[in-house]
Amino acid sequence: MGLFTRVSKIWSQDMAIDLGTANTLVVLKGQGVVLNEPSVVAVVESKGKKSVLAVGDEAKTMLGRTPGNIQAIRPLRDGVIADFIVTEEMIKHFIKKVHKRSTFANPRILICVPTGSTPVERKAIQDSALAAGARRVQLIEEPIAAAIGAGLPISEATGSMVVDIGGGTTEIAVMSLGGVVYSNSLRVAGDAMDHSLQNFMRKEYNLLIGDSTAEKIKKEIGTAIPTNNNKYPVKGRDIRSGTPKEVNITEEDTSEALNPILKDMINGIKDALENTPPELSADLVDMGLTLTGGGALLKNIDKRFSKETGLPVHIADDPLACVAIGTGKALDQEETFSSILSEY
Numbered sequence: 001m002g003l004f005t006r007v008s009k010i011w012s013q014d015m016a017i018d019l020g021t022a023n024t025l026v027v028l029k030g031q032g033v034v035l036n037e038p039s040v041v042a043v044v045e046s047k048g049k050k051s052v053l054a055v056g057d058e059a060k061t062m063l064g065r066t067p068g069n070i071q072a073i074r075p076l077r078d079g080v081i082a083d084f085i086v087t088e089e090m091i092k093h094f095i096k097k098v099h100k101r102s103t104f105a106n107p108r109i110l111i112c113v114p115t116g117s118t119p120v121e122r123k124a125i126q127d128s129a130l131a132a133g134a135r136r137v138q139l140i141e142e143p144i145a146a147a148i149g150a151g152l153p154i155s156e157a158t159g160s161m162v163v164d165i166g167g168g169t170t171e172i173a174v175m176s177l178g179g180v181v182y183s184n185s186l187r188v189a190g191d192a193m194d195h196s197l198q199n200f201m202r203k204e205y206n207l208l209i210g211d212s213t214a215e216k217i218k219k220e221i222g223t224a225i226p227t228n229n230n231k232y233p234v235k236g237r238d239i240r241s242g243t244p245k246e247v248n249i250t251e252e253d254t255s256e257a258l259n260p261i262l263k264d265m266i267n268g269i270k271d272a273l274e275n276t277p278p279e280l281s282a283d284l285v286d287m288g289l290t291l292t293g294g295g296a297l298l299k300n301i302d303k304r305f306s307k308e309t310g311l312p313v314h315i316a317d318d319p320l321a322c323v324a325i326g327t328g329k330a331l332d333q334e335e336t337f338s339s340i341l342s343e344y
């Protein structure tokens, strides 16, 4: 390696960002995932002026627990930017955090976006990164990044199907020859599962629970197919008396609560299969579909999807990092993947 390439490599600040509704991951070129934190920003308001108090891990612990003048915000709620200014602050913070020597921070940034996002939303994401100090911003479609991360043969003339279940969106895509043949972005994913659990607890047990408690239930005993009758204690507030109360729930409860969300996803997968050209459908029967995103970790989701679609269902190796890993690969192998990157 010559001196010039060596120096430019050290100074190269190129990075890839998986700007998720639930988690943001940052990959530095050639270095893999260097940051993985919740997409949460705590903002404090005093004398009508807002300033950022904490970002990421530190801010997440404040969700639902803040006093009046502090607000913990998830700026990307439904897979798109709900709060432009706060998103920009969050991107800035994460860029600064990975580039300790801020003088060199002027990176080319590759960001993945949901396939269902509109041109206006894509432009907003790009503008946020530019305002945060990026020199150049390129975008990659989330399911393509997920497929690259999962090691699927997307450049070949074979059909590959990815279902990425994140916090805000479930992305369903069929790919072949490096392109997306069919895609659909459902605005139901992990957050919707949490809300379904909250509704269920209110209706069945008269119990009010917060977002974090619902997420915890989902991760600890949530299941797509119940397998046992173990009891799990849930604390919340009784609707009628207003006082704290604890009830015991079972896997059966969670599968009932999550069922409408899982049904929406299964219908989305069936739509994708109906809209896939026959040659590629035939490939999918053999290859099956691959689940990525945090939702892929829901217990028995693979078995349930397989049972209802008739396809083999695989779970990617590291579902939560899969999109970021794929985006990082696209950054590292710029020439191979140039045709799938876009810019506005």
Ligand SMILES: Nc1ncnc2c1ncn2[C@@H]1O[C@H](COP(=O)(O)OP(=O)(O)OP(=O)(O)O)[C@@H](O)[C@H]1O
Binding pocket: 019, 020, 021, 022, 023, 024, 079, 165, 166, 167, 168, 169, 170, 189, 190, 191, 215, 218, 219, 222, 292, 293, 294, 295, 296, 297, 298, 299, 319, 320
């Ligand atoms: N063990 C688990 N079981 C079920 N769900 C889980 C588990 N672990 C994490 N999740 C859920 O995964 C979701 C986050 O996944 P991920 O980080 O892939 O989303 P994201 O990329 O931030 O969102 P999006 O792609 O929609 O913008 C959250 O809803 C979280 O509760």
Ligand SMILES: [Mg+2]
Binding pocket: 018, 020, 021, 142, 166, 167, 293, 323
């Ligand atoms: Mg995601």
